[in-house]
Amino acid sequence: xxxxxxxxxxxxxxxxxxxxxxxxxxxxxxxxxxxxxxxxxxxxxxxxxxxxxxxxxxxxxxxxxxxxxxxxxxxxxxxxxxxxxxxxxxxxxxxxxxxxxxxxxxxxxxxxxxxxxxxxxxxxxxxxxxxxxxxxxxxxxxxxxxxxxxxxxxxxxxxxxxxxxxxxxxxxxxxxxxxxxxxxxxxxxxxxxxxxxxxxxxxxxxxxxxxxxxxxxxxxxxxxxxxxxxxxxxxxxxxxxxxxxxxxxxxxxxxxxxxxxxxxxxxxxxxxxxxxxxxxxxxxxxxxxxxxxxxxxxxxxxxxx
Amino acid sequence: xxxxxxxxxxxxxxxxxxxxxxxxxxxxxxxxxxxxxxxxxxxxxxxxxxxxxxxxxxxxxxxxxxxxxxxxxxxxxxxxxxxxxxxxxxxxxxxxxxxxxxxxxxxxxxxxxxxxxxxxxxxxxxxxxxxxxxxxxxxxxxxxxxxxxxxxxxxxxxxxxxxxxxxxxxxxxxxxxxxxxxxxxxxxxxxxxxxxxxxxxxxxxxxxxxxxxxxxxxxxxxxxxxxxxxxxxxxxxxxxxxxxxxxxxxxxxxxxxxxxxxxxxxxxxxxxxxxxxxxxxxxxxxxxxxxxxxxxxxxxxxxxxxxxxxxxxxxxxxxxxxxxxxxxxxxxxxxxxxxxxxxxxxxxxxxxxxxxxxxxxxxxxxxxxxxxxxxxxxxxxxxxxxxxxxxxxxxxxxxxxxxxxxxxxxxxxxxxxxxxxxxxxxxxxxxxxxxxxxxxxxxxxxxxxxxxxxxxxxxxxxxxxxxxxxxxxxxxxxxxxxxxxxxxxxxxxxxxxxxxxxxxx
Numbered sequence: 073x074x075x076x077x078x079x080x081x082x083x084x085x086x087x088x089x090x091x092x093x094x095x096x097x098x099x100x101x102x103x104x105x106x107x108x109x110x111x112x113x114x115x116x117x118x119x120x121x122x123x124x125x126x127x128x129x130x131x132x133x134x135x136x137x138x139x140x141x142x143x144x145x146x147x148x149x150x151x152x153x154x155x156x157x158x159x160x161x162x163x164x165x166x167x168x169x170x171x172x173x174x175x176x177x178x179x180x181x182x183x184x185x186x187x188x189x190x191x192x193x194x195x196x197x198x199x200x201x202x203x204x205x206x207x208x209x210x211x212x213x214x215x216x217x218x219x220x221x222x223x224x225x226x227x228x229x230x231x232x233x234x235x236x237x238x239x240x241x242x243x244x245x246x247x248x249x250x251x252x253x254x255x256x257x258x259x260x261x262x263x264x265x266x267x268x269x270x271x272x273x274x275x276x277x278x279x280x281x282x283x284x285x286x287x288x289x290x291x292x293x294x295x296x297x298x299x300x301x302x303x304x305x306x307x308x309x310x311x312x313x314x315x316x317x318x319x320x321x322x323x324x325x326x327x328x329x330x331x332x333x334x335x336x337x338x339x340x341x342x343x344x345x346x347x348x349x350x351x352x353x354x355x356x357x358x359x360x361x362x363x364x365x366x367x368x369x370x371x372x373x374x375x376x377x
Numbered sequence: 378x379x380x381x382x383x384x385x386x387x388x389x390x391x392x393x394x395x396x397x398x399x400x401x402x403x404x405x406x407x408x409x410x411x412x413x414x415x416x417x418x419x420x421x422x423x424x425x426x427x428x429x430x431x432x433x434x435x436x437x438x439x440x441x442x443x444x445x446x447x448x449x450x451x452x453x454x455x456x457x458x459x460x461x462x463x464x465x466x467x468x469x470x471x472x473x474x475x476x477x478x479x480x481x482x483x484x485x486x487x488x489x490x491x492x493x494x495x496x497x498x499x500x501x502x503x504x505x506x507x508x509x510x511x512x513x514x515x516x517x518x519x520x521x522x523x524x525x526x527x528x529x530x531x532x533x534x535x536x537x538x539x540x541x542x543x544x545x546x547x548x549x550x551x552x553x554x555x556x557x558x559x560x561x562x563x564x565x566x567x568x569x570x571x572x573x574x575x576x577x578x579x580x581x582x583x584x585x586x587x588x589x590x591x592x593x594x595x596x597x598x599x600x601x602x603x604x605x606x607x608x609x610x611x612x613x614x615x616x617x618x619x620x621x622x623x624x625x626x627x628x629x630x631x632x633x634x635x636x637x638x639x640x641x642x643x644x645x646x647x648x649x650x651x652x653x654x655x656x657x658x659x660x661x662x663x664x665x666x667x668x669x670x671x672x673x674x675x676x677x678x679x680x681x682x683x684x685x686x687x688x689x690x691x692x693x694x695x696x697x698x699x700x701x702x703x704x705x706x707x708x709x710x711x712x713x714x715x716x717x718x719x720x721x722x723x724x725x726x727x728x729x730x731x732x733x734x735x736x737x738x739x740x741x742x743x744x745x746x747x748x749x750x751x752x753x754x755x756x757x758x759x760x761x762x763x764x765x766x767x768x769x770x771x772x773x774x775x776x777x778x779x780x781x782x783x784x785x786x787x788x789x790x791x792x793x794x795x796x797x798x799x800x801x802x803x804x805x806x807x808x809x810x811x812x813x814x815x816x817x818x819x820x821x822x823x824x825x826x827x828x829x830x831x832x833x834x835x836x837x838x839x840x841x842x843x844x845x846x847x848x849x850x851x852x853x854x855x856x857x858x859x860x861x862x863x864x865x866x867x868x869x870x871x872x873x874x875x876x877x878x879x880x881x882x
Contacts, residue, residue: 107775107806108768110502111425112787112799114806118505125500153417155424155500155558164574220605228613235610236601238576325601327575335414335602338768 076376080364084357091353092143092346096136104128105340109152126152139346148350149343151336158343162332162351168238169321169328172251173313175244179252180259180309185302187256188263192271193290203260211257219250219323236325247324251317255309262305266298273297299370307363314359315352405594406881408864410874411607411616415575415600420558421542422494425502430539431874432578432598437542437563440468440487441533445869445878448644448696448791450537453588454482454564456519458533460826466523466532467516474587476545477562477569484515489546491523499554506535530826531794538791538871566591566877576600592880604737608859611636617861620874624685624740627857636859641868642687643856644696645788646796647739649732649749649849650809655777658728663721665846668782669707671714671756672749672849681741681748686852691839692797694853696870698828699793699835704843706850711756718756725757731780733763735770739786740854746784749849775806783809786854789871793835798823801838801847810847 106123107114114122123129127138142149148158184207191203226246227235233245270276271294279289316330333348335341367374416429421437442453452458454474459467474482491513494503509529514522523532535541545562552560561569564587567580578598582591599616601607608626610616612633622630627638651659651668658664678686690706693699718725730753734746743764750760763780765773773779785807790796798819803811815838822834858868866879 108771109424111506112807114505116804116806118508119806122500122505125497153424155418156555161574220609223606223609228609231613235613235615236606237599237615323603323606325576325599325603325606327573327600331602332575338766340768 073376080361084354084361087357088350088353091349093136095349096139096346097132099337099340099342099345100132100135105152105342108340143346148347151344152341153336153339153344154341158347162329162344162347165316165327165329165332166351168326169316169330170314172244172247172317172320172326172328173310175248176251176255176313176317177306177310179248180255181306183252184256184259185263188260188302189267189290189295191260192264192267193286195268200264204264207257207260209257210253213253215250215254215317215319216323218253219247219320222246222250223323236323238325238327243324247320247326250320250324251313255313258305258309259302263298263302266301267294270294270298296370300367303366303370304363307359307366311356311359314355406592407595407597408593408618408861408876408879409597409599409616410618410876411601411610412598412620413600413602413604413607416572416578416598418558419561419569419572419578420554421540421544421561421563422490422503423499423501423558425506427872431872433542433561433563434539434565434873435567435580435596435876436561436565436569437540437544438474438565439537439540439542440470441537443537443791443869443871443873445867448870450533453537454543455536461522463528463826464525466525466529468521468523470519470521471587472519474564475585476548476564477583478545478548480545480547482543482545482564483518484521486543486546487521488513488515489549490541490544493544493549494541503541507541528824528826530823530828530831531792534792534795538789539873567596570595586877588877591877593876596876611859611861614861617864618866618874619859620856620872621740622857622859624683624857630859634862636861638857639860639866639868640685640855640857641870642695643788643854643872644694644790644870645739645786645854645856645872646689646692646694646790647686647742647745647784647786647851647854648692649851650783650785651847651849652777652779652781652783652809653847654803654809654811657781658721658723658730659781661721662845663717664723666707666844667714667717667721668753669714669846669849670710670717671753671758673709673752674706674849674851675709676752677745677748678852681744682852682855685740685855685857687855688852689850692800692842692848692850693793693835693839694788694790694870697790697792697796698832699797699839701836701839703836704839707846715756728757729759729761730782731761731763733765733770733773733780733783735767735784736764738767738770739784740857742784742786745851771807774809779809791871793832794823797835797838801842810845812845815841815845 104123106119106126106128110122150156151158151161154161187203187207191200194200223235223246226232233242237243275293276289279293316328318330318334321328321331336344336348412428414428416432417424417426421433438454440453440455441450444451454471456469456471461467470484476482491510493499494501494507509525509527511524511526516522543564548562549557559572566583566586568583570581571579580596582594601610607619611619612635614635622638630636630638651665653660674688678684678688691701691704715725732746732750734743736743746762750762753760774783787796799805800808801810802808802816802819818838822831822838825831825834856868860866863882864879865882
């Protein structure tokens with residue numbers, strides 16, 4: 073088991089390193105950002121001076137080396153736009169994203185999993201068809217359209233919820249619904265097929281033959297076995313949500329990670345982009361790891377090491 | 378009922394209503410402004426960014442400012458100026474001004490601000506703009522001298538636009554630049570109360586403001602990046618002011634009962650640049666003139682912009698002293714256009730051109746570009762419209778990788794050295810045109826410090842540019858602001874969102 077853990081940590085480090093390197097060079101393809109930070113009436117030689125001040129006149133490899141050297145000490149430089157250290161700026165945005173992700177995932181789990189289970193156990197019935205249709209709609213409808221519709225209906229017209237922003241529980245409802253709608257479909261379908269799969273197994277037939285009631289069969293035999301694919305997809309979704317749901321955050325003026333990194337990218341604010349990439353790749357790697365660990369509990373036959 | 382009892386009853390009821398009247402009058406007023414992005418810093422004189430400066434100019438003051446109607450330069454923290462010689466400007470200052478922390482505003486504040494601005498260590502965006510300023514000398518408490526390394530005719534203009542805001546020396550030196558950048562102290566009509574990054578900036582009124590009483594008690598800038606969410610917030614009453622209501626939404630806002638759309642003719646100009654700085658058909662003057670004859674600007678204004686813009690035929694806005702009606706429009710003449718193209722050696726039916734445009738940066742920029750392409754199609758040209766993300770658009774222009782034509786806006790255009798001298802010198806960043814004779818004229822004009830002579834020189838330059846047809850000049854855009862009905866405030870041509878000018882109705 074220890075060997076497995078060490079291997080996983082090593083893999084994580086390599087993955088993050090590659091992500092950082094790839095993004096470092098990719099963003100520089102778009103050219104240097106110096107001009108974007110200067111007034112429109114700037115003269116060419118001032119651009120050169122400013123470029124030198126910010127260190128962008130050095131060869132890319134030298135810039136990369138400097139970046140790595142500093143990063144190993146935890147110094148990710150200062151945001152080009154905000155003139156403040158990049159790492160704390162990005163960290164500040166994390167809580168808002170986490171809270172929204174947690175609420176959205178809770179909604180998904182509370183809504184989609186039961187739909188999937190019910191659909192599978194009443195396969196072919198009206199309930200099944202309805203369940204799948206509704207969730208498929210959730211996945212097909214573009215997130216920005218759904219978000220804006222919710223804003224107009226519940227925010228502007230009915231005035232039940234605030235239109236945007238981050239605050240008390242009322243601010244969470246619309247954005248969480250928007251996010252949940254999309255992921256619910258996926259989870260419902262995966263749950264449905266996983267449960268169907270489990271229902272077809274021998275041990276289920278045996279349990280039924282023994283006279284066990286259907287709900288009992290579901291609870292004691294089916295769910296745990298069906299859980300593995302569901303948990304996998306759930307983990308992936310959680311990784312995406314924790315990395316910041318960019319479209320939703322923008323529409324709802326949610327001060328989270330996704331919108332922040334996107335703006336940094338559009339504004340060519342390289343130091344913030346690098347910290348953002350570090351964060352999101354760490355999140356993904358961690359979520360994957362947690363999912364893999366959960367298999368140990370869900371399926372005793374799984375062994376690592 | 379007995380008469381005296383009735384009178385007593387009425388009197389009694391009247392006194393019951395009195396507290397309500399007092400409360401209604403003294404209820405604090407609060408204006409929430411929906412803004413697209415948060416300020417990048419709260420330290421003045423550091424970053425050039427409209428959103429940042431729009432918020433900072435409520436906290437800080439400038440030495441000079443602009444009249445809201447005609448954009449003429451008026452003294453603000455300064456009381457006047459004198460051109461001592463070609464390289465020296467003397468500015469006199471008000472004596473009764475204090476910063477929010479009660480320290481006095483005087484000549485040393487001006488010197489401190491410029492020392493900060495010009496210090497390469499601070500990497501302010503204003504360093505390139507003000508680098509002709511060698512030093513700021515304190516003559517006495519209420520007089521400073523700006524010494525420049527070469528003649529700097531636009532110094533006054535640069536001092537009157539955001540933002541070399543006046544910084545508080547005692548405060549900044551005490552708390553340090555980093556703290557002062559998130560807890561600002563200025564001389565302005567509003568004091569800093571709270572900054573929740575990415576969400577809102579809260580300001581409260583400065584009761585001792587030197588320029589007079591501040592009418593609105595609290596100003597909140599709320600960050601809402603997506604414009605339709607901002608519109609929704611305006612309609613639901615969550616915000617009171619928003620800039621740039623899209624023309625399609627004007628009716629919705631006006632019918633809502635909560636807010637109305639107020640528009641102003643902006644000092645920002647939009648134009649179609651004809652790129653001559655890389656090889657292509659546009660390097661031929663006849664082709665450029667042909668494009669001018671083939672674009673029907675009046676039709677664009679009428680059909681695409683629903684009349685919401687004011688046409689220009691020259692290269693600057695009407696708020697610019699160099700504005701000249703002597704430069705006439707080419708006029709719509711498709712036959713002449715075709716003839717010129719043939720004379721230039723091109724067959725209109727076989728010529729393919731590219732037009733680069735941003736989207737959402739200027740009112741209906743993409744739609745106008747597509748309409749222009751359609752108009753050019755009527756004389757047989759094939760035009761590909763390339764829609765760019767804003768920064769890529771700028772990148773292409775800067776690196777001369779842009780197509781044959783590009784759509785751009787420029788402003789606020791309040792004087793020619795920020796416009797003509799920047800856009801018609803081939804080596805400068807956003808230029809699309811270079812000509813030795815024009816550059817010679819510009820170089821001479823840049824040295825003239827007398828304002829009238831300066832304006833006249835730039836008018837002559839525009840008259841010389843006319844036959845060279847470097848652009849198809851389009852219009853001064855109209856800025857549309859959504860403002861709650863209870864607020865009395867008029868938008869400005871220079872795009873300042875200055876709550877000092879607002880009152881409750």
